[in-house]
Amino acid sequence: MREEKLIKATWVLPAWDREPLYQGAIFIRKERIIEVGPAQELRERYPAVPVEDLGEALIFPGLVNAHTHASMTIFRGLAEDLPLMTWLHEYIFPVESRLRSEWVYWGAKLALCEMLRSGITAVCDMYLFEPYVIRAVEEAGVRAALGEGLFDFPSPGYGPLEEGLRLTEDLLRAFAGHPRIRVMVMPHAVYTCSPETLKKAARLAERYGARLHIHLSETAEEVSQCLERYGRRPVAHLEVLGLLGENLHVAHAVELTDEEIELLARKGVSVAHCPESNLKLGSGVARVPEMLEAGVRVTLGTDGPASNNDLDLLSEMRTAALLQKGLRRDPTVLPAREILRMATEEGARALGFERCGRLEPGYEADLAVLDLTRPDLAPVHDPLALLVYSARAGAVREVMVAGQWLMREGQILTLDEEETRHWVAGIAQEIREFLGKS
Numbered sequence: 001m002r003e004e005k006l007i008k009a010t011w012v013l014p015a016w017d018r019e020p021l022y023q024g025a026i027f028i029r030k031e032r033i034i035e036v037g038p039a040q041e042l043r044e045r046y047p048a049v050p051v052e053d054l055g056e057a058l059i060f061p062g063l064v065n066a067h068t069h070a071s072m073t074i075f076r077g078l079a080e081d082l083p084l085m086t087w088l089h090e091y092i093f094p095v096e097s098r099l100r101s102e103w104v105y106w107g108a109k110l111a112l113c114e115m116l117r118s119g120i121t122a123v124c125d126m127y128l129f130e131p132y133v134i135r136a137v138e139e140a141g142v143r144a145a146l147g148e149g150l151f152d153f154p155s156p157g158y159g160p161l162e163e164g165l166r167l168t169e170d171l172l173r174a175f176a177g178h179p180r181i182r183v184m185v186m187p188h189a190v191y192t193c194s195p196e197t198l199k200k201a202a203r204l205a206e207r208y209g210a211r212l213h214i215h216l217s218e219t220a221e222e223v224s225q226c227l228e229r230y231g232r233r234p235v236a237h238l239e240v241l242g243l244l245g246e247n248l249h250v251a252h253a254v255e256l257t258d259e260e261i262e263l264l265a266r267k268g269v270s271v272a273h274c275p276e277s278n279l280k281l282g283s284g285v286a287r288v289p290e291m292l293e294a295g296v297r298v299t300l301g302t303d304g305p306a307s308n309n310d311l312d313l314l315s316e317m318r319t320a321a322l323l324q325k326g327l328r329r330d331p332t333v334l335p336a337r338e339i340l341r342m343a344t345e346e347g348a349r350a351l352g353f354e355r356c357g358r359l360e361p362g363y364e365a366d367l368a369v370l371d372l373t374r375p376d377l378a379p380v381h382d383p384l385a386l387l388v389y390s391a392r393a394g395a396v397r398e399v400m401v402a403g404q405w406l407m408r409e410g411q412i413l414t415l416d417e418e419e420t421r422h423w424v425a426g427i428a429q430e431i432r433e434f435l436g437k438s
């Protein structure tokens, strides 16, 4: 590997709050960005450094998928347009009870291929058999914050809860100080985890200085169940149990009162907004403008591919923006800049990757490159608007994480896409046979 390189393109967008640079370049040493500026200037300053010219393209900070269940690609399209509980109890849970480690591994690899193609460089993943997701992540070379989903009931991944906590602890130890992988403690939700389980999870996270991730206030049903069972809404429930804090990252947060939004902001809790999953499952629309106004850190996630049905964070940005504008009959809410902030810097911070999400000196060289020779990405009046409102997954041509190219000229270098699709097709056949569908 070359220690130093200079990459240039017609456009460089250093960050959500910076002006795009025409004919820009980035000087990278090992995994870090040393300098960003006009290509001409950087070439003169570093004449001995090899230049990689990406041509008519836009270099932008790699996107952060702040909530997903990557391996659920194997369930994509399996059962559609059903009420959530029917979908879960008649399809997903029965198949998941037979889940095997190699299904998780190949499902995650397929997901990572897809995510690279939409410019995702970091991902937050919760699932079962998570060590096999970690294996896929290590092969792919992306950055990830992940953990084993913890439930009260026995899991096919680890058996009884105590084993799940032990597995999480083993992973926390094994990956302490890893440059790209962060292990998080991940109790699934307030309706699948008892107060005792949640407290155990919080204690474990505290002991290792780890982050916590949970689904929270996703549906009205979750809120009413929580009220019935514990006499308080999910946010208050977590507050009483001592989980609300800066190390807590929650997914969805659709059903929030004004007071709950204030509380999340005050406690420094971050939220992964997953608009397409919320729409598809008929859960509703999160109050993103109110959360931002109150100072909540809002990030963007795709959620699992079985409820989206893709892992395209570029289209998720567009949906997030359009949804609020339409709902409020106001085109000025959630401007493109704010959306990009959620999908880059805020996502990185929520996952604990402090030096990611911007292309600036001292930051990790995590970036993606948009092909500007496509008809759907011309002309270039405003590169940032093009990225948020016009770009789709297939338009990403290159991806770099920690100074290493993972995808170049549309070819994924670290994973074998064809082999992966082949394996997943075989798994899908097994799933259909089990469900008596073919």
Ligand SMILES: [Zn+2]
Pocket: 067, 068, 069, 215, 251, 303, 304
């Ligand atoms: Zn989820």
